[in-house]
Amino acid sequence: MAKDTNRRIEANLRNPEFRKLLEEAKFMVKQGKNGDAAAYHVLGRMNLKKDENNLFLFDHIPDRQLAEMLGIPNPNGGGKTTVWNQRKRLIRERFGKTKDGQRNCVYILTNPSMPGLIKIGKTEKTAHERAEELYTTGVPEPFSIAYSIPSQYPEILEDILHKKFKQYRINKDREFFRYSADKVIEWLKNRPSSIGLYDMEAL
16 A cells, blocks of 8 residues: 555656646645645646546545645544545546536636637536526626536646637636637547547537
8 A cells, every 4th residue: 555655656756747736736835825725736637536547637646645745734643634625525526416417517608798708617517507607797698608518527627728728818817718619619629538538429
């Protein structure tokens, strides 16, 4: 067990992207931010279960070892760590289903009051429910669903799309892009489906 854990940790640390991810999370902890955010930041890019084997993600690391790497204090005895809590949260997001049976998804929305713009985001609910929620935020007209993309890894797929089309983002802190929803889907269709980030048949 210890040997396998050490192997996984060493494999991750050899990857400069993982080291950068770890440093970002450790900095969040040092800045006094809630350890939940730091744990979520790292775990979102890792295999969450020991038997999960997605090559697109970093190797699984057990809760206490990852908490130590992040500098998050562990409770004494058998208490649950912040990492444990965030792992459970992400497992629900990644593998769970919503109340109405629909999988988590990444959505692309349009709005008549925002011509030429699309909104790319993720939700644990259906895209329809999310669009209805957004209508209550003060926009003059309701959002329309251009595409709803079922995904086992919505947080990763959203991150990929945000980075891929960042040059079209109208505000770096928001999810709005001056781009075409059809072109986003065309790009996804030309990517290999074997990584399991989304359901090709749903596109």
